[in-house]
Structures are given as structure tokens and as C-alpha cells.
Amino acid sequence: MPETLTAFGGVPLVVQAFRSLGLPGCVQREVQTKVRQRGYDEATCVESFVVLNAVGGECLDDFARLREDPGLAALLGHGVPSPEAARKFLYAFHDARLVEAAKAARGAGAIAYIPEETAPLQGLGRVNRALVQEVGRRCPDQRIATIDQDATIIESHKQAALRAYEGERGYQPMLAVWAEMNLVVADEFRDGNVPANMAPLTVAQAAFAALPSTVEAYAYRGDSACHAHELVDWLRDPTRAGGPRGVIQFGISARMSPALHEAVQQVAEAAWAPYGTAHPNEIRDCADVAFVPGEKSERKETQPLRYVAIRMRKRQGELFDDGALVKQYAVLSNRWDLTAPRLIEWHREKAGTIEGVHDVLKNELAAGVLPCKYFGAHAAWLRLAVLSHNVLTALKRLALPAELLAARPKRLRFLVFSTPGRVVQHARRTLLRLAARAGRIAEWLEAWRWLPVPA
Numbered sequence: 001m002p003e004t005l006t007a008f009g010g011v012p013l014v015v016q017a018f019r020s021l022g023l024p025g026c027v028q029r030e031v032q033t034k035v036r037q038r039g040y041d042e043a044t045c046v047e048s049f050v051v052l053n054a055v056g057g058e059c060l061d062d063f064a065r066l067r068e069d070p071g072l073a074a075l076l077g078h079g080v081p082s083p084e085a086a087r088k089f090l091y092a093f094h095d096a097r098l099v100e101a102a103k104a105a106r107g108a109g110a111i112a113y114i115p116e117e118t119a120p121l122q123g124l125g126r127v128n129r130a131l132v133q134e135v136g137r138r139c140p141d142q143r144i145a146t147i148d149q150d151a152t153i154i155e156s157h158k159q160a161a162l163r164a165y166e167g168e169r170g171y172q173p174m175l176a177v178w179a180e181m182n183l184v185v186a187d188e189f190r191d192g193n194v195p196a197n198m199a200p201l202t203v204a205q206a207a208f209a210a211l212p213s214t215v216e217a218y219a220y221r222g223d224s225a226c227h228a229h230e231l232v233d234w235l236r237d238p239t240r241a242g243g244p245r246g247v248i249q250f251g252i253s254a255r256m257s258p259a260l261h262e263a264v265q266q267v268a269e270a271a272w273a274p275y276g277t278a279h280p281n282e283i284r285d286c287a288d289v290a291f292v293p294g295e296k297s298e299r300k301e302t303q304p305l306r307y308v309a310i311r312m313r314k315r316q317g318e319l320f321d322d323g324a325l326v327k328q329y330a331v332l333s334n335r336w337d338l339t340a341p342r343l344i345e346w347h348r349e350k351a352g353t354i355e356g357v358h359d360v361l362k363n364e365l366a367a368g369v370l371p372c373k374y375f376g377a378h379a380a381w382l383r384l385a386v387l388s389h390n391v392l393t394a395l396k397r398l399a400l401p402a403e404l405l406a407a408r409p410k411r412l413r414f415l416v417f418s419t420p421g422r423v424v425q426h427a428r429r430t431l432l433r434l435a436a437r438a439g440r441i442a443e444w445l446e447a448w449r450w451l452p453v454p455a
Contacts, residue, residue, distance in 0.1 A: 002425050006071030009421030009434045013447060014054045015076060017395040018047055020451035023387075026130045030123035033092035040081050045089045046127070046384065048080050053388035054409065055417055058366045060086050071423035074430055087372065093121045094376025112194040118376055124383050125187075128390060129210040132183050135394045136212025139181070146179040146219040147207045148354040149226055151196040154362060154382075160373050164192040171370065172196065173382055175361075176207035179221075179353040182393050184361075184386045185210040189379035196225035201234055205242045218244055221350040224253040227332070236303075236334060247334075251347035254307060254330040263291040264309040264328050272311060275341035285311045286340045289330065306333045308340045361385050364409040399447035416444070 018024070024043040031042045040048070052062060060083045066072055073079050081089065095118045102115040117125070136142065155170040163169050172194055176186040186206035190198075204220065211218075220235055234240050235250045254260060272285035289307040310329040331347050338346060362368030367385035370378045392412065396405050404412070424431040434441055 004070040004074060004423045006069050006075060006421050006423055006432075008055055008069060008072050008075070008417060009419040009432060009436075010416035010444070011051055011055065011072065012075050012432070013395060013399070013416060013444060013451075014051060014391065015047065016448060016451045016453070017399065018050055018391050019453045020398075021131050021134045021391070021394060022454050023047075023127060023131060023391075025454075026127045027124075030126045030130075031120050032123070033089060033120050039085060040078070040089075042089075044078050045081055045086070046124075046387070047076070048086070049384040050388045050391055051076070051080070053365045053385055054392060054413070056364075056409075056413055058369045060090075060371050071421065074423045074425070075432065090371060090377040090380050091374060093118055093124070093380035094374040096374075099375055112191065112198060114188070114190055114194060114199060115375060117379065121376060121379055121383065124380060124387070125206075128184070128383065128387050131387065131390050131394065132178070132185050132210045133212040135181065135183060135390075135397065136214050138398055140214045142180055143214060143216040144180055144219070145208075145211050145215040145217070146221065147176050147185065147204065148179050148350040149174065149176040149200065149204060149207065149220070149222045150350070150354045150358070151175075151190070151225060152358040152362070153192065154368060154370065156192075156370050158370065158373055160375070162191045162193040165195065168192075171378065173379075174200065174203050175354065175357065175386070176203050177354045177357050178207075178211065179350070181397070182353070182357070183390050184357060187383060187386050189375070189382050191375070196223075197228055200226045200228055201231040204231055204234070208243045208248075211244075215244075218246070218248045220248055220250040220252075221347055222250075222252045223350075224255050226252050227255050232305075232332075236305075249333075249335050251331050251333040251335065251343060253347075254332045256328065256330060257293075259293070260289070260291055260307065260330060261328065263289050263307070264311075264330065266290075267309060273341060275310075275344050281315055283313045283315055286344050287311075288340050303334065306336060306343075307331070308333070308343055310344060357389065360408055361389060365389060395447075395451075399450040401443055 024047065027043040027046045033042055052066065063081055063083045063086050066080045067082065098115045098118060102113040106113050151172050151174040153164050153168065153170050153172050155168050157169060161169040161171060164172050170192045171190060172192050173187060173189045175184055177183065178185050186203050188203050208218065234243065235248050238246055267287045267289055271287040273287065275284060275286045287309055289309045291307045292304060308331050312327040331344060333343060335343060365385045365388055367382050371381050392409060396407065420435045422433040424433065
């Protein structure tokens, strides 16, 4: 009766979640990268990348560490790709011709561009969309979807990395998160010099298209990079193309134009009201602003938008670090059902969703360490980290105990994935003996039952 040891006795739960969601078959249908029959198929490669992210790997060479674990392959039912095989898999998502075509299509004087995605990368996006819809199908009571959208900077010192707005070199992908479910519903990889306010509508449309049919109410939140006429008009249009019909409630940080700044200055002092919890060093007020923008995109038949201003002052009359006595911001929205303070609070809740996901992807999964020099490979690397994040979210929401619902990947590794075990082959069966207390093993067995694999 041969026996082997493993340091990853909890990883089968990750793999079970991946397979229970029907992702292997979806990958085989949607992602075609192989030109030869030899080697690992696409589903095995994607599953291996999810495992790498789950256990804390952050570079291609970490696949060698997984291959060193004697019991992991037995638990997975297949081997793990070598670093070189994983690198070739990522390279298949890159097409230099699409990058050159995007460069050539730039307008006069334009510097930034967003290449079209390759067919394999688009297929990987459809796999993530299928994951989101399957989780939604299994959680039919969640009928509200708030989409939080934002870009993040991934620093990189690679030669191909371009400088972002603060001067650092790297990349600046844009993501959208279904806030209530903590699922990434859309991502678009971008060079570092692409401004965050460039074409946010594309990501928003992809995000709403990924939502399951069980959703009945929609909302959207974004920062000032999302204050783009095309996006705002699309959100306001109940018959919008490429999105759900009906109302989408939204709140977006407004760009402080001279006209809006002047309107804020005209707000009567009595109209300002405090919002949020008291700050020890600042006075924070908000007020509705009578402001009608004069953009050409403003149509007479549309309902006017609501502008709520935010005013921040030092309690002792001190200046801010930039020498300003007062800082002013604004939020534009189509929501009139909330008081001004509550609208600000609702809008700022996105900091706990999309920014939290950015942090997890870059610092607890592998998205923060880009693997090579090719743009398409980087985009696939990010999307595989997104897929891993969503698989872990599904595992927590569908199967693990409720107290782990808010657990980040680092916590799950400590409590679950990095559990030592002994793998035993007996009577043509693979058995796993875990070094864990009986109560915890019982919880994992219960989780296993909640994750049936489709036939």
C-alpha cells in the first residue's frame, strides 16, 4: 500500500469547487491554445494555475515547487505543468499583430491604446462569465447587483512596461466587481500609460452582461475616471444597448469643472450637513448642488442628474498638505431616494469592494507579479488570477462554514489549503489522511457534499 505525503491536503476543496462549477468543460469549449496533441490540455493548465494562486504561488517558477510535492498530483488526478510548459501556455494568449494594429489605429497625437483581445483570451473571459452565472444560479436569493468599477496600477520594471500617471512604470488594468457577491465580473488589461478614464463603457457593458438572469435590480458605482459622457448616457438610458433594460441606479465621482466648482461655491452655508462619522482633525460636510451641466450629450428628455458636493476643512483652520484651505469633491447620481449624507456613504462603500479585490489580486494572489514581456500573456495571467479569486469566493459562499465567508486567501491557506496529509492508494482508490482535528475534517466533508461535480 504505497503512501506519499503532501503539504497541500486542503487543495482538493479548491479543485472540487473548480470542477463543480463546470469549468473544465467550459475551458475545453472556449479556450483553444494547443497546436499539438501532446502535453497538458487547456482545462488541466487552467486548473493548475488556479491551484498555484490558491496556495500562494506568484511566478511561473513556483510550478516547480508544486511538482516537488509527492502527493499533490495524486490528489489532483493529473500532473502539474512545468514552468516552461506553463510559460508556453501563457504565450499562446499573445498576438503581436493585435498590439501593432491598436498602435496604428490611434488618432493623431494619441499615445495610449488598448489592443483587442486574442481569441483564447476572450474565451477565458467567457469561462469567468460562466463561473459568475453558475454561482448566481446557485444563490438565487441574491437579486441585487451593484457593479463597482475602478482601475489599479500593477508596478513592473519590465522593459515593455510604460509609465502611469504618477510616474511609476507598470500596467493599469480596469476591473468591475459584483459587490454583493465579491465576484470579479469583468477585467480589461491595459498598459500603464492608458488613462483610467479611457473607454470605461466597454468594461461596464461586459460587467452587466456577465450577471445571471436571477438579478432583478441593478446599480453602479465608479470614481471620477468613470465620469465619461458615453458611460453616463448609457447608464441613464433604460433601453440601453448591450445591457439590462430598466433603471440602473448609479453614483459616480464627478470631475470638478470650473462651472461645477462655481455652483458649489454658491451653496448656502445652512445647506451643508455633516456626513459619516466624526473625524478628529477634519470637518466633513455635504450638500445638494443646483447644477445643470452644459454638455452636448445632455438630452432634454432625460431626467436631471443629482449633484452632491463634499466639503472638507481642517478643524483648526490649518491648510492641507497642498496648501488648500478647503477641499471639494462631488458625486453625480440618478438616485433621489437617499439623503445627501447617505448617498455619499453608499457611493464610498465601493472602497471596501473593488479596492479590496485589487489588494487581494495583487498581494495575496499572483496578479501583482507579471510573468514575462508579452502583453497578451500578462492579460491572461491577470484573468487567471481573477478566475482563481472567483473560485475561492464560490468555495466560501457555497460550501465552507459561514465564519470563513470574509476570509482572504492568506487565511484560507493557513486554515485549509496548507494542511499536511498522507495520500494512500488502496483498492484502486486514493485516500487522504489529514493532520487536522475531527471537527474540521467533518466541515470539509460537508463542503465536499455541497460541491457536486456535473456528470
